[in-house]
Amino acid sequence: MDFVRVLLCIALAVIAPALRADPQPVSAADLARYDQGFSAVQQATHSYRADITQMLHLQGLAKPITSTGTLYYESPDKLLVRFSQPAGEWMLVNGSQAAIQKAGRPIERRDLAAQGRAASHAASLLDFFHADPTRWHHDFDVSMSRDGDRLFVHLKPWMTPTATSQGVEQIVTTLLLPRYDIVRMMITINAGNSVDYQFAHGQRNAALDPALFTIPPP
Amino acid sequence: MADARPQLDLGRLVPLLVIPGVLVLGAWSLATLRFQTELLPLFPPGLASVQTLKKAQASMISERQIIAVAKPGTNPGWQALAKLADKLHGQPGIASAEVGMGAKGSPAEWLAGMIAALPAPRFAEIQKALTPAQVDSRLQDTLGSMSGAVDENEMARLHFDPLRLNEIIFPPPGVNPLAESLSVPPVLTIEPDQALKTFADDQQFVAQARAALAAESADLSPRPDFLLGGQPAITADISSHMKRDIVIMLVFTLTLTSLAFWLTYRSLMPLVWIVVAQILAVLSAVVVARLVFVEINVVSIGFSSILIGVGMDYCILVYHFFAQPGELDPHEWRELRHAIWLSSVTTAATFGILFFSSFPGLRQLAVLVAVGLIAMAFFATTFLARLLARRRPRAPRWLMPASERCARFLSRHRLAFRLFAAAVVLTVLVFARPLSQFGYYDSSVEQLEPSELEPFQAQKLLQSQAPEIPADDFTGGDAGANRRDWQPVDVAALKATFTLAGFDDTWSGGTTQVVDALNRWHAGAIELAGPTRMSDAWLQLREDLNRTAVSDFKRLSLVMSAIVLGLCFVAHRKTRLVALNFAALVLALMLFALMLYVTDTSMTLLSLLCIPLMIGLVIDYSLHILLALEHAHGDLVEAARHLAVPVLLTGVASIIGFAAPMFSSQPSLQNFGNVMDLGTVAAVISGLVLLPALYGKLKHVHRNEAKP
Numbered sequence: 001m002d003f004v005r006v007l008l009c010i011a012l013a014v015i016a017p018a019l020r021a022d023p024q025p026v027s028a029a030d031l032a033r034y035d036q037g038f039s040a041v042q043q044a045t046h047s048y049r050a051d052i053t054q055m056l057h058l059q060g061l062a063k064p065i066t067s068t069g070t071l072y073y074e075s076p077d078k079l080l081v082r083f084s085q086p087a088g089e090w091m092l093v094n095g096s097q098a099a100i101q102k103a104g105r106p107i108e109r110r111d112l113a114a115q116g117r118a119a120s121h122a123a124s125l126l127d128f129f130h131a132d133p134t135r136w137h138h139d140f141d142v143s144m145s146r147d148g149d150r151l152f153v154h155l156k157p158w159m160t161p162t163a164t165s166q167g168v169e170q171i172v173t174t175l176l177l178p179r180y181d182i183v184r185m186m187i188t189i190n191a192g193n194s195v196d197y198q199f200a201h202g203q204r205n206a207a208l209d210p211a212l213f214t215i216p217p218p
Numbered sequence: 219m220a221d222a223r224p225q226l227d228l229g230r231l232v233p234l235l236v237i238p239g240v241l242v243l244g245a246w247s248l249a250t251l252r253f254q255t256e257l258l259p260l261f262p263p264g265l266a267s268v269q270t271l272k273k274a275q276a277s278m279i280s281e282r283q284i285i286a287v288a289k290p291g292t293n294p295g296w297q298a299l300a301k302l303a304d305k306l307h308g309q310p311g312i313a314s315a316e317v318g319m320g321a322k323g324s325p326a327e328w329l330a331g332m333i334a335a336l337p338a339p340r341f342a343e344i345q346k347a348l349t350p351a352q353v354d355s356r357l358q359d360t361l362g363s364m365s366g367a368v369d370e371n372e373m374a375r376l377h378f379d380p381l382r383l384n385e386i387i388f389p390p391p392g393v394n395p396l397a398e399s400l401s402v403p404p405v406l407t408i409e410p411d412q413a414l415k416t417f418a419d420d421q422q423f424v425a426q427a428r429a430a431l432a433a434e435s436a437d438l439s440p441r442p443d444f445l446l447g448g449q450p451a452i453t454a455d456i457s458s459h460m461k462r463d464i465v466i467m468l469v470f471t472l473t474l475t476s477l478a479f480w481l482t483y484r485s486l487m488p489l490v491w492i493v494v495a496q497i498l499a500v501l502s503a504v505v506v507a508r509l510v511f512v513e514i515n516v517v518s519i520g521f522s523s524i525l526i527g528v529g530m531d532y533c534i535l536v537y538h539f540f541a542q543p544g545e546l547d548p549h550e551w552r553e554l555r556h557a558i559w560l561s562s563v564t565t566a567a568t569f570g571i572l573f574f575s576s577f578p579g580l581r582q583l584a585v586l587v588a589v590g591l592i593a594m595a596f597f598a599t600t601f602l603a604r605l606l607a608r609r610r611p612r613a614p615r616w617l618m619p620a621s622e623r624c625a626r627f628l629s630r631h632r633l634a635f636r637l638f639a640a641a642v643v644l645t646v647l648v649f650a651r652p653l654s655q656f657g658y659y660d661s662s663v664e665q666l667e668p669s670e671l672e673p674f675q676a677q678k679l680l681q682s683q684a685p686e687i688p689a690d691d692f693t694g695g696d697a698g699a700n701r702r703d704w705q706p707v708d709v710a711a712l713k714a715t716f717t718l719a720g721f722d723d724t725w726s727g728g729t730t731q732v733v734d735a736l737n738r739w740h741a742g743a744i745e746l747a748g749p750t751r752m753s754d755a756w757l758q759l760r761e762d763l764n765r766t767a768v769s770d771f772k773r774l775s776l777v778m779s780a781i782v783l784g785l786c787f788v789a790h791r792k793t794r795l796v797a798l799n800f801a802a803l804v805l806a807l808m809l810f811a812l813m814l815y816v817t818d819t820s821m822t823l824l825s826l827l828c829i830p831l832m833i834g835l836v837i838d839y840s841l842h843i844l845l846a847l848e849h850a851h852g853d854l855v856e857a858a859r860h861l862a863v864p865v866l867l868t869g870v871a872s873i874i875g876f877a878a879p880m881f882s883s884q885p886s887l888q889n890f891g892n893v894m895d896l897g898t899v900a901a902v903i904s905g906l907v908l909l910p911a912l913y914g915k916l917k918h919v920h921r922n923e924a925k926p
Binding site: 054056058059060061062063065066067069081083085086089090091100101102103108114121189193195 | 291361362363364365366367368369370372373377720721722723724725
């Protein structure tokens with residue numbers, strides 16, 4: 001009897017994931033509707049703040065590397081991720097300037113106009129927040145799927161990548177309907193290397209201190 | 219009826235035997251002679267700086283690979299280039315492609331080389347960092363440093379060097395060249411799928427690589443704009459430029475010297491024979507070059523214009539002899555032949571002395587020019603003379619009166635010309651100080667390189683992207699002691715430690731390669747340490763070359779002067795005439811120095827050989843003029859009838875010949891042409907204008923004296 005119970009448990013464990021409903025592709029008409037809806041939300045968003053968990057999956061590493069922090073966004077071109085774990089680290093983009101602070105190292109500055117937006121990971125994040133769906137369609141081949149109240153937006157660079165999509169293999173963003181709250185964003189840099197952001201306590205149009213986005217002078 | 223007149227000795231059989239041989243061997247030599255495109259083989263191989271540069275260059279440039287360096291602002295980064303490298307694999311002509319830092323070998327070997335040359339305490343730290351406990355601890359730190367802000371460059375660095383050995387080599391704070399080096403714009407190295415044996419192979423491989431890069435990088439952003447470097451690109455580029463240079467120089471020289479000849483003599487067929495004689499002489503030099511050197515440097519192609527320029531001299535003298543009206547005097551022919559041979563032997567000897575120079579490049583030129591000049595004298599006095607004797611040319615009517623008018627003018631104003639000679643000497647003495655401080659010789663070797671060519675631009679870009687290496691880290695370490703002290707690390711155990719810490723082979727690969735290289739170095743299987751500081755070596759090379767060139771110049775100029783003196787004695791057998799030869803030489807050198815100063819022109823390593831060539835030219839002109847003046851008992855008008863036009867035309871031909879290299883793409887040849895033209899002008903003024911005025915027994919000419 002115990003043996004049968006164990007067997008059933010194993011069978012259930014194997015079969016259960018298969019029985020789980022896959023996200024359904026979104027029709028063209030729905031896609032336009034979601035585009036519109038998300039566009040309206042984005043245009044109304046002048047600032048954003050959320051707690052994030054960053055999981056770095058690197059090819060060849062047995063475990064992902066997890067970090068936590070807070071993301072701040074201010075329209076149109078400012079984004080800061082300030083980490084609490086590891087403390088003291090941040091990555092910032094302000095206009096065409098970007099900077100990274102790694103623990104125990106001097107601040108590294110990058111000129112995105114000269115080096116391209118791929119020079120800063122924060123710039124890739126900013127592009128997502130700033131861009132409305134029209135921009136997405138310009139930079140990416142956009143497809144969507146839906147599972148309940150979760151809308152999955154798949155962005156894949158076109159055959160010839162643009163400055164925005166250069167260096168990215170795929171971005172999958174999970175939005176919570178009907179408010180289009182950002183739940184998760186998985187940026188695949190290349191095969192086997194990806195950064196997975198999970199968002200919590202997101203606040204649109206929160207009052208942000210402008211000093212947050214100031215790049216410290218050298 | 220038997221001809222009782224003495225016959226001209228025109229060397230009846232020899233040319234018939236020699237010409238077919240020269241043609242056959244010349245064709246074989248041209249087909250098999252290899253052209254060297256590198257700069258370093260031109261320099262004395264024994265110099266420490268040359269050896270250092272050879273080693274350093276070998277670490278930068280592969281014999282077979284093309285290095286594709288993206289221009290600043292167009293480099294799409296490591297990942298994009300890695301993908302591009304994958305796409306290039308198997309494309310026509312391409313065996314494989316790799317993304318890297320541009321140095322030959324892997325970054326691991328570069329890092330191992332740095333470790334090998336570390337000062338002992340830091341070398342010991344490296345050894346300690348590779349113990350299992352330290353490895354595990356450092357890997358945990360690495361995981362920690364990858365959390366937080368995502369820095370893709372930092373991740374790439376850590377992926378290659380997760381133990382952060384580079385921080386031991388260059389401890390923070392301060393420059394971290396390795397860290398910088400791993401974030402330098404990456405380059406592609408492209409391997410051909412076949413052996414590159416000929417210029418055509420190199421050119422085809424470069425074209426294939428360029429086409430494949432253009433096609434496969436079209437979808438990258440930014441789209442990389444590649445400069446192609448590496449030995450195949452250098453060879454392909456220089457060989458194609460060389461072909462163009464040779465064609466331009468030969469066409470230029472032949473066209474203008476022929477035009478000058480035709481305008482003077484209005485004679486076409488003899489001109490063709492002269493060109494054939496010159497080609498035979500050039501081929502003779504090429505045959506000897508093939509037999510002696512097997513390969514010659516591209517800068518030696520300048521020799522062809524020297525040969526044509528100077529060789530025209532002998533041909534014009536021979537032509538002028540046969541173009542004179544009336545019966546030909548065998549005695550005069552013997553004298554002319556004697557003078558041409560003496561002149562060619564003198565010039566060849568002055569050049570031949572350079573064979574004993576420390577510079578292999580000058581040795582090549584010495585042989586080429588010496589053989590070419592003697593061959594030119596041979597073909598001018600045999601092949602050309604026989605053809606001209608068979609079909610006697612006629613000089614234009616205006617030629618002799620014009621020559622005489624010039625001679626009369628010179629005779630009448632000999633005082634003015636003597637004053638001019640005195641003024642030259644006085645100017646040199648008065649301005650001795652600024653003249654002695656002027657940099658007649660520029661020891662920099664950079665200008666010998668055709669730096670505007672793409673492969674050299676690529677090489678410079680590659681070097682500029684490489685991180686600056688602090689001198690202390692290389693001069694402080696004792697590589698020999700480090701080699702002995704290295705405790706071989708178990709690579710398998712090291713890999714296992716990585717695996718236990720959660721890092722797979724892609725993460726441990728860089729470190730294990732470094733350790734493997736150090737283990738093999740310790741075992742004596744490979745060389746890692748050694749001077750790699752290219753910039754220091756270049757500076758040292760400049761000093762070394764300067765020292766060697768000055769030492770060579772002192773050593774060889776004495777021998778050269780002795781040979782010139784000896785040959786002048788053989789020609790004149792009179793001290794007075796030899797002294798006049800030398801007076802002309804000194805005046806020419808003074809004029810040359812003044813012209814270099816006024817035009818702010820410095821000689822390079824290559825154009826230094828203008829000095830022996832100018833000595834040869836001055837001795838050549840002065841020898842002919844003095845012999846003719848002696849023959850005419852000081853009658854300049856009579857001497858000028860035979861010599862004024864040919865020697866003047868010779869000077870013009872030489873100036874044209876030496877101007878040809880100015881149109882080449884090689885800066886070294888451009889400078890050579892420029893300097894040599896100044897030298898030729900000095901030789902013509904000194905030998906043709908000032909020397910007759912200095913001739914003591916010059917017959918006085920009255921203004922209204924009739925033509926004899």
